Amino acid sequence: MKVNTSDDSLSSLNDSTGSLNRSYNDISEQENGIFVVVRSRPLSTKENKASEPSIVSFPGSGRILIDGLQSIIGGSNGPKTKLFSFNVVFEPLATQEDVFQYSGIKKLIEMAAEGFNTTCFCYGQTGSGKTHTLTGPPGMFFNRRIEPFSKDHGLVFRSFMYLFRLVQQRQDLHFVLKASFLEIYNEKVIDLLNPGTVRKPLDVRWSRKARNFYVDNLFMVDCEELDDLQAVLEEGMKNRTVGSHNMNECSSRSHTMLTVYITSEQQMSEDGVFITKQGKINFVDLAGSEMTKKTMSEGKTLAEANNINKSLMVLGYCIASLSDPKKRNGHIPYRDSKLTKLLSDSLAGTGVTLMIACVSPAKSNASETISTLRYAARAKKIKTKPVIVMDPREALIVTLRREVEALQNENDHLRKALDITKATSATISNVKMPPNMDMDRLIQMDPKELVDLVKHYANENEALRRENAELFNSRDLLQRDHEIVCRENERLLKKLEDVNSACIRSPIIPARGQYIDKTETIPTKTQYNIHTKNNTSAERDKRELPETYQREIDIKGIGRTYGISNILGSLKNREKTSSSSKKPSTKQTSTTPRMPIDRPPPSPVNGRPYGIDEGLNSAASTLASIISRQAFDIPRKSRDSLDEYDDDDDDDDGDDDDGDEGHRPSSGGGDRDSVFSGGGGRRSLPDIGTAGGGDGVRRTRRDSVGGRGVPAAAGKQGAPAQTAAAAAVHRDPFGSPVTPKVYNGFRRRAAAAAAVANAPG
Numbered sequence: 001m002k003v004n005t006s007d008d009s010l011s012s013l014n015d016s017t018g019s020l021n022r023s024y025n026d027i028s029e030q031e032n033g034i035f036v037v038v039r040s041r042p043l044s045t046k047e048n049k050a051s052e053p054s055i056v057s058f059p060g061s062g063r064i065l066i067d068g069l070q071s072i073i074g075g076s077n078g079p080k081t082k083l084f085s086f087n088v089v090f091e092p093l094a095t096q097e098d099v100f101q102y103s104g105i106k107k108l109i110e111m112a113a114e115g116f117n118t119t120c121f122c123y124g125q126t127g128s129g130k131t132h133t134l135t136g137p138p139g140m141f142f143n144r145r146i147e148p149f150s151k152d153h154g155l156v157f158r159s160f161m162y163l164f165r166l167v168q169q170r171q172d173l174h175f176v177l178k179a180s181f182l183e184i185y186n187e188k189v190i191d192l193l194n195p196g197t198v199r200k201p202l203d204v205r206w207s208r209k210a211r212n213f214y215v216d217n218l219f220m221v222d223c224e225e226l227d228d229l230q231a232v233l234e235e236g237m238k239n240r241t242v243g244s245h246n247m248n249e250c251s252s253r254s255h256t257m258l259t260v261y262i263t264s265e266q267q268m269s270e271d272g273v274f275i276t277k278q279g280k281i282n283f284v285d286l287a288g289s290e291m292t293k294k295t296m297s298e299g300k301t302l303a304e305a306n307n308i309n310k311s312l313m314v315l316g317y318c319i320a321s322l323s324d325p326k327k328r329n330g331h332i333p334y335r336d337s338k339l340t341k342l343l344s345d346s347l348a349g350t351g352v353t354l355m356i357a358c359v360s361p362a363k364s365n366a367s368e369t370i371s372t373l374r375y376a377a378r379a380k381k382i383k384t385k386p387v388i389v390m391d392p393r394e395a396l397i398v399t400l401r402r403e404v405e406a407l408q409n410e411n412d413h414l415r416k417a418l419d420i421t422k423a424t425s426a427t428i429s430n431v432k433m434p435p436n437m438d439m440d441r442l443i444q445m446d447p448k449e450l451v452d453l454v455k456h457y458a459n460e461n462e463a464l465r466r467e468n469a470e471l472f473n474s475r476d477l478l479q480r481d482h483e484i485v486c487r488e489n490e491r492l493l494k495k496l497e498d499v500n501s502a503c504i505r506s507p508i509i510p511a512r513g514q515y516i517d518k519t520e521t522i523p524t525k526t527q528y529n530i531h532t533k534n535n536t537s538a539e540r541d542k543r544e545l546p547e548t549y550q551r552e553i554d555i556k557g558i559g560r561t562y563g564i565s566n567i568l569g570s571l572k573n574r575e576k577t578s579s580s581s582k583k584p585s586t587k588q589t590s591t592t593p594r595m596p597i598d599r600p601p602p603s604p605v606n607g608r609p610y611g612i613d614e615g616l617n618s619a620a621s622t623l624a625s626i627i628s629r630q631a632f633d634i635p636r637k638s639r640d641s642l643d644e645y646d647d648d649d650d651d652d653d654g655d656d657d658d659g660d661e662g663h664r665p666s667s668g669g670g671d672r673d674s675v676f677s678g679g680g681g682r683r684s685l686p687d688i689g690t691a692g693g694g695d696g697v698r699r700t701r702r703d704s705v706g707g708r709g710v711p712a713a714a715g716k717q718g719a720p721a722q723t724a725a726a727a728a729v730h731r732d733p734f735g736s737p738v739t740p741k742v743y744n745g746f747r748r749r750a751a752a753a754a755a756v757a758n759a760p761g
């Protein structure tokens with residue numbers, strides 16, 4: 001096993017697709033940790049000769065175990081072993097191709113081609129194999145022709161080949177490749193492609209626009225072919241500063257950074273919108289940290305070593321700060337070295353970074369190996385948020401176009417919801433679509449034209465936003481209206497309930513339609529004409545009611561608000577309640593009938609529909625019934641026979657309704673269809689006394705019919721003089737005083753009707 005990987009590495013940089021079809025959206029929104037892999041070189045010839053033991057072993061799953069540490073760290077009390085875990089660990093026998101395949105560099109290149117800033121950097125002690133990993137063994141580029149398919153090629157050349165393959169696959173994208181190569185030697189930036197005779201250092205500046213550091217006047221080479229990139233690599237490698245010391249004969253004395261800039265133009269839509277993405281990949285070969293005692297550096301090499309160590313130390317501080325969540329948002333000392341300035345975006349900005357930590361397996365390098373692995377473990381905790389780099393103008397246009405699309409969809413949706421047709425929408429819409437653009441010309445457009453274009457989109461967005469806001473308002477208004485109507489309905493229902501309960505208590509409006517057919521004396525609806533459908537006016541209702549009844553209605557407040565027609569509803573409802581209460585029962589609980597508004601017609605009562613006219617008849621007949629009984633003193637028996645049609649329960653205690661609106665069974669039996677017993681009495685209209693039966697107690701009529709207490713006919717125990725005198729006043733069915741002759745006529749007819757009703761069979 002030459003390569004071992006952790007499970008999570010598969011979901012990170014190692015899931016290269018081999019193409020550029022990945023959607024960048026799913027990458028750009030999330031934070032990525034720096035991808036860290038470790039490569040252990042084999043023991044060198046020198047180390048083998050010295051029979052140095054290897055202290056490194058590989059338990060698998062991306063772990064690396066360092067053994068035999070007791071004498072090195074913490075003395076005899078220190079830990080014997082140390083285990084580290086990384087995304088991928090390359091064992092000493094891993095080849096250059098293995099590193100290329102499994103380090104994640106392929107995905108890095110794909111992302112660079114898609115517009116991300118990516119960085120691959122090698123870190124480790126001197127002689128650990130950084131340059132070997134990136135570019136191959138020493139001397140590869142000196143005085144000999146590079147074999148394109150050499151197994152020694154490092155990641156850089158393999159990446160070039162991979163990149164060109166990708167570029168050739170995507171014929172729909174137009175790529176422009178450029179490359180630069182610099183080194184940071186003794187804290188000076190030197191252009192390796194244009195070093196000049198004096199190796200004049202270049203300035204590192206801060207770009208406000210791009211918000212990162214850049215090297216001023218760095219030479220960039222156009223690379224149309226793979227050969228061009230290869231030439232850049234060769235040239236830079238030849239120009240970089242190398243030196244020799246005790247640990248590495250061909251030691252890099254500087255940090256190098258080879259950058260390939262990848263600009264891609266991609267057609268985004270049918271109407272010819274092109275967007276340009278600018279990705280890049282940095283290959284950074286850091287100079288190795290070295291213990292000057294071990295390397296036995298002196299003079300120039302010592303100064304180089306000090307500078308190298310200093311910049312690596314600053315890099316270490318930055319990594320430590322960035323990996324600590326508490327310090328991450330604080331000050332990061334990027335400006336303390338040129339190296340950290342140029343790596344700032346890769347470490348904590350918008351880039352994607354791969355760190356390759358190179359270690360030596362030799363026991364003599366144990367402390368450096370531990371130090372490198374600790375460094376790498378810290379770097380693994382650093383998070384970056386990769387974003388695609390685009391031309392700001394084009395990015396703006398693309399963003400605006402997307403916004404327009406989203407708003408347009410929202411607009412359509414709102415129109416559908418509000419049921420606004422296309423025809424009407426044309427009149428409502430204020431949106432003026434931007435003129436047709438020749439987007440092919442986008443690249444050649446001068447800034448003024450581009451500004452106009454952006455303005456068009458911005459205006460369109462604004463108009464759509466405004467219109468959508470209006471549509472949202474309309475929708476809200478409709479919803480509010482709907483709520484108001486619902487609330488009004490509720491209120492009306494409540495009022496109806498109140499009216500209905502008042503009707504239930506009312507002595508004058510019991511419901512029974514048939515009664516009218518049984519007595520001659522009952523005025524017909526044509527006479528009263530109270531509750532016709534067309535007669536809704538309260539004035540009219542008042543005018544056509546007899547004065548005495550109207551007074552009762554006024555006292556009770558019935559129909560004050562809604563007119564008589566509402567009483568009709570209550571009558572109907574009472575009818576229903578009555579019919580439902582016909583079942584023999586013990587005491588029934590009160591239920592306030594609800595009057596529905598705008599509901600289907602009421603269901604048939606007693607097998608036939610109960611119409612409004614019947615309600616009218618019922619009311620009228622009940623009024624007549626009261627009048628008959630009271631005015632003519634019809635014998636109780638006869639009255640009872642008449643009452644058999646009355647649906648209301650009687651209350652023989654003569655008390656007012658106690659609020660319980662439920663129906664009570666009559667004292668003479670539970671069946672409400674049977675003739676009520678003499679002990680029965682109205683709940684709301686206390687009996688005025690019995691002429692020929694009942695409890696024989698003289699009672700004073702308490703209902704308001706007639707306007708004042710009308711004394712009942714004398715009972716067994718005799719009546720007070722005042723009551724008898726009052727009884728002597730003769731009144732017609734409407735309560736008006738009449739002559740004795742007329743009165744007797746009424747009385748006779750009523751008695752005859754009662755006798756007919758009472759006759760057996």
Ligand SMILES: Nc1ncnc2c1ncn2[C@@H]1O[C@H](COP(=O)(O)OP(=O)(O)OP(=O)(O)O)[C@@H](O)[C@H]1O
Nearest residue numbers: 041126127128129130131132137248251252287288
């Ligand atoms: N994986 C490897 N397989 C075989 N040889 C290796 C490997 N890694 C390194 N070497 C050899 O070890 C020596 C030192 O390697 P290299 O120069 O790459 O180290 P370095 O880390 O770049 O050192 P420095 O920091 O001093 O530049 C070279 O001769 C190189 O060929």
